[in-house]
Amino acid sequence: MSAMGPLWLVVNSASGSNTPAAIDALEDCCNDHGLTLARRIDFPDDPLPNATTLDEAGVETLAVYAGDGTINAAVTALYGWGGTILVLPGGTMNLLAQRLHGDADAQDILSRFGSGAARRVRPEVIRTAHGDALAGLLAGPGTSWYAVREAMREADIAAMADSAGEAFAETTNGAMLRCRDPQIGRSEGYPLIELTPGPWGMQIDAYYAENAGEFLQQGWALLRRQFRDGPHDRLGLLDRIAVANSAGEPVGLLIDGEPAQGRAQEEFVMAACEVDLLATGHGG
Helix, strand or coil, rough: CCCCEEEEECCCCCCCCCCCHHHHHHHHHHHHHHCEEEEEEECCCCCCCCHHHHHHHHCCEEEEEECCHHHHHHHHHHCCCCEEEEEEECCCCCCCHHHHCCCCHHHHHHHHHHCHHHHHHHEEEEECCCCCEEEEEEEEHHHHHHHHHHHHCCCCCHHHHHHHHHHHHHHHHHHEEEEEEEECCCCCCCCEEEEECCCCCEEEEECCCHHHHHHHHHHHHHHHCHHHHHCCCEECCCCCCCCEECCCCEEEEEEECEECCCCCCCEEEEECCEEEEHHHHHHH
16 A cells, blocks of 8 residues: 555553654654654643544554554544554554564564555454453453552552552452353363454463462463463354353453453454554564
8 A cells, every 4th residue: 555645653651662762763764764754642641633633634544653552542542534553563562563564663564664565454353342452352350460560660569569469369269250151161260361363263361370379470470461371271263252250240351451340241252443454464
């Protein structure tokens, strides 16, 4: 596709890769490849643009250089827009960017886009009652470690200690999450279930631990976002799954890394993204 027309760029200084130097390099890269960067939006200080604002400015492509949570907010706010969104890896995990571009960095992706080597796509996402997950979703009591991670990010030692104790208790003694429909996996349930969207359905991975020490290791892995290395069951590729808390309590959720309070039972289904994203390579 053509890279003609002004380009707007959304950045988030709180995201993993959004250093001032990295943003400056990105702007230089736009100039090097003939891209007209007309405006930079510093989210959350600046509001995310809506379709009307972009259309009135003649913007055909919005680039987003941020983490998966900010990307989710920008993309879902533009559902129904006729333009395109260029997702750039500017966070810690960058799962959606990897789906769209492989392991390319932001400058390589801009280079591909500037040369016309990008294609409009509408990747599959996971639809929930609380919003769409574009990169992935975590469910279960294990999501309580999110509060610990946020306290670590803010260097709040007291909050980190309190939230770590609560998260450990919730993960080890809390009610587990069961796969209700279809009934798959362990009958006692799991502390954490991961759902990852892909071209053949949701990949379901259910994580567990056998003793308190393993639960603590799993919690530490969650903080480092390396929980995928822990023991788990691969439960399959599905288009739909319903889960339930074994004690009828609300299900903790992380949708693209952002927390949400679920109901005692939740259903997740595959759906198509409702705005065009730009892809420049395979994500493996």
